[in-house]
Amino acid sequence: MILLDRKEYFLQLLSEHLLISFGALAITTVIGFLLGVWVFYSAKSRTFILPLVNFLYTIPSIAMFGLLIPLVGIGLKNALIVLLLYGLLPMVRSTYTGLAEVRPDIVEAAKGMGANKYQLFKDIYLPLSLPAILSGLRITTVMLVALTGLAALIGAGGLGQAIFRGLNTMNTPMIVAGSLGVSLMAILSDQWVGVFENRLVRVVSNNASKREKRIVYLNMVVLFVVLFAAAVYTWPSQSNKSNTITVASKPTSEQFILGEIIAQLIENETDIKVIRKFGIGGGTTNIHPAMTNGELDLYVEYTGTGWMNVLNEKLPSNNQVDFTLMQKKYQENYNMKWLGLLGFNNTYALAIPDSLAQKFNINTFSNLANYSNQFDFGAEFDFFERSDAYKGLVKKYNFKFASLHEMDINLRYNAMVEGKVNAIDAFTTDAKIVALNLKVLTDDKNYFPSYEAGIVVREEVLERFPQLENLLTQLNQKITTQKMMQLNYEVEVQKKDPQTVAKLFLQHLKSNLNE
Structure with missing residues (x-):
């Protein structure tokens, strides 16, 4: 129980x-x-x-x-x-x-x-x-x-x-x-x-x-x-705050897992006490201001989100974020540091049932646009609001969906199962893509930017705990897109606890580092 x-x-x-x-x-x-x-x-x-x-x-x-x-x-x-x-x-x-x-x-x-x-x-x-x-x-x-x-x-x-x-x-x-x-x-x-x-x-x-x-x-x-x-x-x-650090996460399975990996790594390798503030509603919109005023100390962010939603910068013509430039702007504007990248790209995608993809021969976003009037599209509230999401996507591909359905980010796949929608936005590391036999379509006009995951930490925290930077950079390039999808699958489909999944990942990582 x-x-x-x-x-x-x-x-x-x-x-x-x-x-x-x-x-x-x-x-x-x-x-x-x-x-x-x-x-x-x-x-x-x-x-x-x-x-x-x-x-x-x-x-x-x-x-x-x-x-x-x-x-x-x-x-x-x-x-x-x-x-x-x-x-x-x-x-x-x-x-x-x-x-x-x-x-x-x-x-x-x-x-x-x-x-x-x-x-x-x-x-x-x-x-x-x-x-x-x-x-x-x-x-x-x-x-x-x-x-x-x-x-x-x-x-x-x-x-x-x-x-x-x-x-x-x-x-x-x-x-x-x-x-x-x-x-x-x-x-x-x-x-x-x-x-x-x-x-x-x-x-x-x-x-x-x-x-x-x-x-x-x-x-x-x-x-x-x-x-x-x-x-x-x-x-x-809540005690001895001089020796505590607050790790935050957005309200997704992936973020719960990554938050636990970071928290457990710190607890395992240092005497620092970790306060977990996981599942914060609104994601970056609420987490970044809390980082700025010192309520939170570190969390996992994505390059596309950091560039456009935090720095309010426009994407270059190739839609690829200049990571070095972004690091510099974070330090100059917010006294925060990106500690590198974890190794996976969790960018946006569009997904439809594989049966419909075969029926209409749909493989790309442009293919879907040709039949979009026969699809009911569902996505989270944030997707319809963000400048890098639905609004620009419609202009780029001229989608004309039969209906639009706004819902919580975690209910998109439920709506797909229940037949309320037959096209959704997805992330490339979503475990439900495999579980529900969905077809992830190719962004043939390269609309969506890269969303590579990395740890963002306040510089004041690194000054207070200088051992953290070397410790956390051990995670850089250690989580591939396939690995992240597997971890998400274990939590969302196999119903494992994020703490357990994170613990097993760290054990495997430690054994590899020791070899």
Whole structure:
């Protein structure tokens, strides 16, 4: 069972999920409650606070994570801000509604007995509005636990990491384990609030028995102990940052494998501790800014992407990137260094079922263009947006597909199997090409540039750990295109864990180096 086989990994994710979600919940509860009270007492604030929290709630959560990256980067800070913004609506609303629904005659009676504003709030408004406030807290709790799953997209960790890793590596048990973990935590969190919901009202009203008070206090102690244990378990990976390095990866099987190869090589040969930030959504778009501000230290990039999407340079007439010039520009512009090339070219390609290729005698992109009105084309969102992808490709070959389908990068092959599309973009190292018996077409007009993989690292990291450069350059030219496809096949088709695949690769590499 995957939970038993990888218990340490899931315990780490569970601890991160607890700390992120309940840390956000604590902040949201305090701020949401105070804003709700302010809105109740101030009619002017009501006119802009309530519409504002309503508006924030309408922004898709994934978009919110992305919008904050230029401002606060990736990771925990980004996650906490997004969760806070989303949790404000139910907390502010429930607090304001609960206070507003307190019966006026009770308030007037208290005023008649000489109660001041503070006494009115403490002894009348708060006890009577608490059921509504706690109802909002239950909603907020479940929502934040669930939303924390998305925080993995920006490298914050949590059980969502297992879900996205499973999606990216076609590992269904991993998806199920992560999803069940999030669901179970949300249910238990809801029950935790519900256990003392009514009792807390009586405690605040000074009407609770000793037993009820003990239950409330026990719940708080249990939560504190659980969170403390989670912090202790998570802390080692965050401690002694002077001797840690953060390795990042994009959300693909290939990148998970390469990230593990790099991380394990560093761990095996040095005393440096490695923090893994794998599967970051948005790929280069989010990873490069995080590299620039020092949140991430190194990752595997591709020459075509680095040249056009990072440096914003145009391709030369032969579509081949000048690697030496690119290295120079990275150092001058970003204080980053390419440590050479790993040995494989994972460029774009177009793929169709081999049966259709034979039926229409299609071998090249130009052949496909002649029959493109009979093909439904699917690709990831990024492919339709990038200047070096679909837009230029259509101009070059005059494609007129019957329909276009945008989807997550890891769902293209699923859509092919299900018959929703019969032409997709592919990468030349994709394992599914072999598994699904697809025909990779020849780019006869040489539209796509080369996408040779190499390790990009911040120069400050190399100064801090001078042994890294010689260590990591051992990987240069050691992974052929065929080898990378094989490694991807082991993960995506044979369902091996990227850690295991990386470990076996390094063992084989070490034995070859020793010969």
